[in-house]
Amino acid sequence: MSALVNTARGETVAVERATRGRAARAWRLARAYPTATVGAILLALLVAVAIFAPFLGTTDPAALMPARRARVPSAANWFGTDLLGRDLYSRVIYGTRVSLMVGFSVAFIATAIGLLIGLTAGFIRAVDNTVMRAMDGLMSIPSILLAVALMALTRGSVGNVIIAITIAEIPRVSRLARSVTLSLREQPFIDAAVSIGARTPTIMFKHVLPNTLAPLMVQATYICASAMIIEAILSFIGAGTPPNIPSWGNIMSEGRALWQVKPYIILFPAAFLSLAVLAVNLLGDGLRDALDPKMARNL
Amino acid sequence: MASYILRRVLATIPVMAFVAFFVFSLLFVAPGDPAALIAGDQATPEDIERVRLRLGLDRPFLTQFADWVWRLLHGDLGSSIFTNTSVSEMIGQRIEPTLSLMALTLLLAIAVAVPLGVVAAWKAGRWMDRTVMIIAVFGFSIPGFVVGYAFAYVFALELDWLPVQGYTPLSHGVWPWLRNLILPATSLGLVYIALIARITRATMLETLQQDYVRTGRAKGLGQIRILFVHALKNASVPIVTVIGIGIALLIGGAVVTESVFAIPGVGRLTVDAILRRDFPVIQGVVLLFSFAYVLINLAIDIFYTLLDPRIRY
Numbered sequence: 001m002s003a004l005v006n007t008a009r010g011e012t013v014a015v016e017r018a019t020r021g022r023a024a025r026a027w028r029l030a031r032a033y034p035t036a037t038v039g040a041i042l043l044a045l046l047v048a049v050a051i052f053a054p055f056l057g058t059t060d061p062a063a064l065m066p067a068r069r070a071r072v073p074s075a076a077n078w079f080g081t082d083l084l085g086r087d088l089y090s091r092v093i094y095g096t097r098v099s100l101m102v103g104f105s106v107a108f109i110a111t112a113i114g115l116l117i118g119l120t121a122g123f124i125r126a127v128d129n130t131v132m133r134a135m136d137g138l139m140s141i142p143s144i145l146l147a148v149a150l151m152a153l154t155r156g157s158v159g160n161v162i163i164a165i166t167i168a169e170i171p172r173v174s175r176l177a178r179s180v181t182l183s184l185r186e187q188p189f190i191d192a193a194v195s196i197g198a199r200t201p202t203i204m205f206k207h208v209l210p211n212t213l214a215p216l217m218v219q220a221t222y223i224c225a226s227a228m229i230i231e232a233i234l235s236f237i238g239a240g241t242p243p244n245i246p247s248w249g250n251i252m253s254e255g256r257a258l259w260q261v262k263p264y265i266i267l268f269p270a271a272f273l274s275l276a277v278l279a280v281n282l283l284g285d286g287l288r289d290a291l292d293p294k295m296a297r298n299l
Numbered sequence: 300m301a302s303y304i305l306r307r308v309l310a311t312i313p314v315m316a317f318v319a320f321f322v323f324s325l326l327f328v329a330p331g332d333p334a335a336l337i338a339g340d341q342a343t344p345e346d347i348e349r350v351r352l353r354l355g356l357d358r359p360f361l362t363q364f365a366d367w368v369w370r371l372l373h374g375d376l377g378s379s380i381f382t383n384t385s386v387s388e389m390i391g392q393r394i395e396p397t398l399s400l401m402a403l404t405l406l407l408a409i410a411v412a413v414p415l416g417v418v419a420a421w422k423a424g425r426w427m428d429r430t431v432m433i434i435a436v437f438g439f440s441i442p443g444f445v446v447g448y449a450f451a452y453v454f455a456l457e458l459d460w461l462p463v464q465g466y467t468p469l470s471h472g473v474w475p476w477l478r479n480l481i482l483p484a485t486s487l488g489l490v491y492i493a494l495i496a497r498i499t500r501a502t503m504l505e506t507l508q509q510d511y512v513r514t515g516r517a518k519g520l521g522q523i524r525i526l527f528v529h530a531l532k533n534a535s536v537p538i539v540t541v542i543g544i545g546i547a548l549l550i551g552g553a554v555v556t557e558s559v560f561a562i563p564g565v566g567r568l569t570v571d572a573i574l575r576r577d578f579p580v581i582q583g584v585v586l587l588f589s590f591a592y593v594l595i596n597l598a599i600d601i602f603y604t605l606l607d608p609r610i611r612y
Binding site: 133144237238239275278282 | 313314315317326336401437439441442445448452456463548550551552554555570572574576578582585589592593596
């Protein structure tokens with residue numbers, strides 16, 4: 001609005017004001033949703049850490065320095081070294097990559113597949129009766145145990161961890177997508193689409209799907225958070241990423257034997273993991289507040 | 300009511316059947332030869348053949364499944380590949396610590412979270428509410444095993460108030476048993492507390508808007524009585540539902556918490572089985588816990604009808 005008024009006053013002013021207007025708008029949004037803003041900033045920082053890991057004063061996270069085993073944090077090794085003399089700072093920084101990759105991939109794939117299942121179940125009764133019963137069954141297996149069982153059958157790799165956690169998370173998304181679809185189907189605009197002769201696939205993908213995205217996006221953030229925790233747990237108990245990959249769970253698992261004397265080996269990856277999960281959770285809470293003000297007042 | 304309960308009980312049968320089928324077929328949908336998977340990386344072709352014959356993996360899939368279900372119905376969960384002991388026996392030996400941990404965590408979480416949620420709803424928007432909600436966000440974000448290490452370091456190593464690790468059976472006395480479980484139960488319970496406190500607050504906020512709450516105030520009932528007797532009772536159905544659903548968190552979390560605190564329970568059994576790729580043990584544990592989870596939630600559904608006489612399906 002203010003940008004429009006400014007255009008009338010002259011182009012230079014308009015451009016200047018428009019940029020300032022955008023900044024002001026961003027600031028207003030940030031003020032209105034402080035949780036989401038803090039979460040987004042934290043997450044952006046972690047993404048930057050993951051991308052620029054090689055340039056953050058790290059050395060090769062797998063390089064062994066047998067002469068410097070289990071050293072306490074110092075100027076040379078900011079977070080100390082582990083039992084094999086590897087630099088913990090480098091390992092933890094590179095671990096950000098694994099955790100974020102698992103979190104984002106699981107959130108994206110599980111949401112996409114779950115949305116497709118839920119949408120179909122909401123429209124096709126036969127699918128609803130069979131597939132959703134199967135989803136109920138899958139949901140009654142606690143997700144960590146399901147992921148453990150799946151990982152026990154495959155070789156440890158980041159890809160397999162992503163697949164295992166995704167399978168465990170799909171039922172929750174499909175349930176949400178189904179219930180949102182069912183309530184959307186009762187809306188007048190769907191009746192309107194039906195009455196002008198829109199075909200079912202058109203209604204499903206053009207009219208219903210876009211409206212399911214807001215609640216699913218909120219849920220995707222929670223899935224991302226839970227996927228990062230499950231990955232760490234799997235690696236910690238030895239059923240996750242292979243030990244040669246520096247993931248936070250692996251680093252903690254290696255620090256277990258010595259945690260009473262060298263607690264920092266566990267402390268640093270644990271702090272990063274908690275921070276990452278906190279960032280995603282804050283972002284999710286903020287998104288929920290922004291997208292669903294009615295529910296936000298309560299939860 | 301009897302017909303409702305009967306229908307509800309019958310409805311869990313297909314769910315449990317699906318779980319059984321899924322857990323059984325895991326071995327067959329996994330890429331590669333099931334016998335080779337179980338035999339492990341260093342297995343010779345003869346080892347693989349031996350595993351195949353011993354587990355009957357050379358028979359048709361449906362025959363194997365029928366046989367497996369038949370033995371399952373007789374309480375036979377198969378036997379460990381390594382020790383040849385029966386899986387049900389192995390779980391039986393390890394169930395006490397796990398049940399103790401989960402029961403204590405459950406009690407602790409409900410005792411802490413419900414009052415917190417009620418107070419937060421009562422003081423909605425004020426500092427007490429905000430504090431509870433911030434605690435809840437952290438409870439969701441800091442993984443239980445991380446909290447476990449922090450607690451163990453502070454309260455056991457530094458302050459020396461409680462034992463660092465281990466488990467003492469209940470038969471050795473209540474206090475020694477409890478002492479060992481306080482730290483694990485607290486760290487395992489944190490996420491559960493966050494979950495229950497949030498849903499309690501949300502439901503109570505809604506309930507406190509009801510007319511009968513105003514009526515209660517008008518006729519001069521005390522605040523405590525209104526909150527905990529009238530409002531909480533009417534808000535209880537969603538809270539109990541979430542407590543039931545959250546048990547999945549406890550089951551999953553117990554596996555790791557037992558590793559952190561060196562508790563010789565089913566979680567440790569699972570971790571050992573993963574390291575040795577002892578699939579029948581993992582299969583048995585997953586199946587048992589999933590069935591328990593389904594049955595607990597069935598019990599809760601039935602409990603509703605007692606809790607809230609308005610529910611008549």
